[in-house]
Every structure is written in C-alpha cells, then in structure tokens.
Amino acid sequence: MSTHPNDRDTPSRLDEAVGTGDLIVGEETMSTAAVLAPGHADVEASTVPPRQSPLWRRLGVQFWVCAVWVVLVGLAGVMAGILPIKDPSTSDFTALAEGPSWRYWMGTDALGRDIFSRVVHGTRVSIIVGLFAVLIGLVVGGMLGLIAGYYRRRIESVIMTFADALVAFPALVLLLTLTTFLGQTLENIVLAIGIVTVPVFIRLARANTLTFAQREFVLAAKATGSRNFRIITREVLPNVAMPLMAFSLVVVAVAIVAEGSLSFLGLSVPPTTPTWGNIIAAGRQNLQDAPHIVFFPSLVMFLTVMAFNLAGDRLREVLEVKEGAL
Numbered sequence: 001m002s003t004h005p006n007d008r009d010t011p012s013r014l015d016e017a018v019g020t021g022d023l024i025v026g027e028e029t030m031s032t033a034a035v036l037a038p039g040h041a042d043v044e045a046s047t048v049p050p051r052q053s054p055l056w057r058r059l060g061v062q063f064w065v066c067a068v069w070v071v072l073v074g075l076a077g078v079m080a081g082i083l084p085i086k087d088p089s090t091s092d093f094t095a096l097a098e099g100p101s102w103r104y105w106m107g108t109d110a111l112g113r114d115i116f117s118r119v120v121h122g123t124r125v126s127i128i129v130g131l132f133a134v135l136i137g138l139v140v141g142g143m144l145g146l147i148a149g150y151y152r153r154r155i156e157s158v159i160m161t162f163a164d165a166l167v168a169f170p171a172l173v174l175l176l177t178l179t180t181f182l183g184q185t186l187e188n189i190v191l192a193i194g195i196v197t198v199p200v201f202i203r204l205a206r207a208n209t210l211t212f213a214q215r216e217f218v219l220a221a222k223a224t225g226s227r228n229f230r231i232i233t234r235e236v237l238p239n240v241a242m243p244l245m246a247f248s249l250v251v252v253a254v255a256i257v258a259e260g261s262l263s264f265l266g267l268s269v270p271p272t273t274p275t276w277g278n279i280i281a282a283g284r285q286n287l288q289d290a291p292h293i294v295f296f297p298s299l300v301m302f303l304t305v306m307a308f309n310l311a312g313d314r315l316r317e318v319l320e321v322k323e324g325a326l
Contacts, residue, residue, distance in 0.1 A: 055318070058318050059314060059315070059318055060314060062310060062314060063310070063311050063314040063315065065307075066306075066307035066308070066310045066311040066314075067307075067311055069303060069304070069307045070304065070307050070308065070311065073123055073127065073300075073304050074123075074127055076120050076123050077120070077121075077123035077124040077126075077127045077128075078124070080120045080121045080123065080124055083120065085114070085116065085117045085120060086114040086116075086117045087114075087117065088113060088114065088117040088118040088120075088121045088274050089113065089272070089274075090113065090114075091111045091112040091113055092108060092112040092113075092114075093112050094112070095108050095112050096108065096110060096111070096112045097109065097110050097112075097286055097289065097290040097293065098112075099290070099292055100292060104116065106119065106292065106296040107290070107292045107293065107296070109279070109282060109283060109286075109290075109293050110282070110283070110285070110286050110290070110293070115279070115292070115293060115296055115297070116296075118274040118279055118297075119274075119276065119279065119296060119297050119300055121274045122274040122275045122276045122278075122279060122297070123276075123300075125186065125259070125268075125269060125273065125274075125275045125276075126256050126259055126260070126275060126276055126301070126304070127256075128186065128190065129186070129189055129190055129193060129255060129256065129259040130252040130253070130255040130256040130259070130308075131252060132190045132194070133189075133190045133191075133193035133194040133197060133255045133259075134194070134197060134248050134251045134252050134255055135194070136190070136191065136194025136195070136197070136198070137194050137195075137196075137197030137198045137200065137201045137251065138197075138201055138244060138245075138248055140194075140198050140201075141197065141198040141199065141200065141201025141202040141204075141205060142201050142202075142205045142240070142241075142244050143205075144159050144162075144163075144198075144202050144205070145159075145201060145202040145203065145204065145205025145206040145207075145208075145209060145240075146205050146206075146209050146232055146236065146237065146240065147159065147232075148160060148202065148205075148206045148209070149205065149206040149207070149208070149209025149210045149213060150209055150213050150228070150231075150232055150236060151228075156206070159202065159206075160202070160206070162199075162202075163198070163199035163202040163203060164199075166195070166196070166198065166199040167199045171196050171258070172258075172261065174195075174196055175192055175193065175196060175258060175261075175262060176262075176265075176267060178191075178192035178195060178196075179192050179262060179267050179268075180267070184267060184268065184269060184270065185269065186269050186273075189259060189262065189268055189269065193255050193258050193259065196258070197251055197254075197255065200251065201244065201247075201251075204243065204244060204247055205240055205244060208239070208240040208243055208244070209236055209240055212235075212236050212239045212240065213236060217235055218231060218235050218236065221234075221235050242319045243316065243319070245315075246312055246315040246316035246319055247312065247316060248312070249308050249309075249311050249312030249315065250308065250309055250312035250313065250316075252308050252312075253304075253305040253306075253308035253309045253312070256301065256304060256305055256308070257301075257305055259275070259277065260275070260276050260277035260280070260301055261277065262277065263275045263276065263277020263278040263280075263281065264277040264278070264280055264281045265281075266278070266281065276297045276298075276300065276301045279293070279297040280294050280297050280298055280301075283297075
C-alpha cells in the first residue's frame with residue numbers, strides 16, 4: 001500500500017492537538033485549558049443571570065417627576081386651610097380680572113378673587129373625588145371580577161351582564177342621571193363616579209383572574225383540599241392586585257376629568273365651593289379679555305391628569321409579569 005510521503009514525516013493535526021492539549025473544532029483549534037478554565041468569560045456570562053436593577057431605578061425619571069407633582073398637588077389640597085394664601089371667597093374690587101402679578105400669582109377672576117387660592121382649594125375636591133371614586137370601583141369591581149373569573153358559569157354570566165349594562169350607557173349621560181337623582185353633594189359625586197368606574201375594574205379583574213385561575217399553584221391548592229375563599233385570597237388575589245393598582249392611577253385621571261366636566265356644567269358641588277371645573281366655567285365669559293382665568297386652572301388640571309396617566313402607564317409596564325417569568 002502506498003502512502004503519502006508527508007504522512008510518515010509530519011505528524012497529523014490530531015496528533016499535534018493531543019500532544020499540545022488543544023481541541024479541534026472544524027478548522028479551528030481551541031485550547032482545552034481555556035475551555036475548561038472555571039473563570040472563562042463566556043461560560044460565566046452564560047450561566048450567571050444579569051442582576052436586576054431595583055424597582056425605583058426601573059421606574060425611571062419620568063415616573064418620579066410625575067409622582068412628585070402628584071404629591072405636591074395632594075399636599076396643597078390637604079394643607080389648603082393652613083397655607084399662607086388669601087381667602088378664596090374674598091373679593092378685591094380694585095383688581096377685577098387682573099392679570100398675574102407679584103400680589104396675585106395667577107391673577108384674579110371677574111369678581112376680584114385670587115385664582116391661585118381658588119385653584120389650591122379646588123385641588124381638595126378633585127383629589128378627593130379622584131381617589132375615593134376609584135377606591136369604590138377598585139373594591140367593588142375588583143371583587144366582582146375575581147368572583148366572575150374564578151367561578152365562571154352562571155355567576156360569571158350574571159356579573160358580566162351587569163357590567164355590560166353599565167357600559168351600554170354613555171358615561172356622561174349616566175353621571176348626569178346619577179347626580180340629578182342623588183343630589184349635588186361631594187359624597188354623591190364620589191358615589192356616582194365610583195359606580196361608573198365599576199365595570200372597568202370588573203372586566204380587568206376578570207381577565208387577570210382567568211389567566212391565573214388555571215395556573216399550577218392554583219390547581220395544586222385545589223388538589224390539597226383548600227377552600228375556594230382561601231385560594232382566591234391567598235393565591236389569585238395577590239397576582240391580580242398589582243395590575244389593578246397600576247391601572248387605578250389611570251382611572252384617577254379619568255375621574256378628575258369627569259368631576260371637572262360636571263363642575264363645568266354646574267352639576268357638581270355647590271358653586272360656593274371652588275373646584276377646577278367651576279373656576280374654568282366662571283372664566284369662559286371673560287375668555288377674550290382675561291384668558292388667564294381659564295388658562296391657569298386648565299393648566300393645573302392638565303398637568304395633574306397627565307401625571308397620573310404617565311405614572312400609571314409606567315407602573316403597569318414595570319410591574320407586568322411576563323409569562324416566562326412565572
């Protein structure tokens with residue numbers, strides 16, 4: 001048998017690799033010491049998961065700017081009675097519809113009342129309505145949505161029919177009907193807006209409950225003989241609560257706009273109580289001569305609503321649990 005002359009004189013690449021401790025991968029050689037080294041960069045990068053940044057950093061600067069604005073507005077409403085500002089109902093007849101100045105930061109309205117003081121005092125009504133109305137919708141709607149998504153069948157049919165019936169009414173028409181029937185007090189305004197938000201939370205809670213009701217930990221709890229109430233409160237509710245809480249911030253913004261709309265139409269609290277909506281409604285008659293009467297309360301309402309919206313959207317994105325992470 002004939003052999004190539006170089007086969008006897010030159011060792012093969014396999015012999016060289018064995019002698020030198022290298023591995024041949026295709027046409028490339030790799031040092032076995034580099035592959036088997038415990039501190040190899042590639043191996044370490046593939047086996048050690050990246051460290052997750054803390055929640056406050058993942059929320060981002062935008063969220064915290066919005067949160068600071070919301071806190072400042074809330075503190076202004078709570079402390080309106082003790083802040084060193086003018087009486088919102090006192091008129092200065094020497095400064096009727098006066099523009100912004102050092103004496104009146106946001107100017108005065110047609111009756112000479114300090115707009116800044118009225119906006120600060122009006123914050124109290126808007127924040128109370130926004131928070132407590134959403135709390136009603138969150139508690140009632142979240143509970144009904146949990147029950148509908150967990151038990152299904154006839155219970156789900158009854159609850160979802162109720163939610164669909166409420167959604168069938170235009171929101172503004174339903175609010176006008178409820179406020180006319182209940183009366184124009186702060187408690188009734190909160191209740192009316194809370195009723196309007198209930199079907200939104202029912203649908204959201206039901207959708208999230210359907211996602212978690214068939215998960216392994218829920219099925220395991222059922223297999224061990226746990227009662228339905230314990231499964232709902234201990235297994236399903238903690239997973240459904242976070243998206244509901246994040247979405248609540250967005251609904252607070254909607255509730256503030258709804259109260260402002262009712263005030264603008266004269267169907268909210270009595271006109272003697274300053275709110276953002278009735279300040280804007282009172283200034284529309286002087287819109288051409290004194291636009292600042294409408295501009296400043298509208299600006300505060302716009303910034304507050306936008307802050308709640310942006311903060312709620314960002315919180316929902318960060319707290320959203322991916323399917324692969326469960």
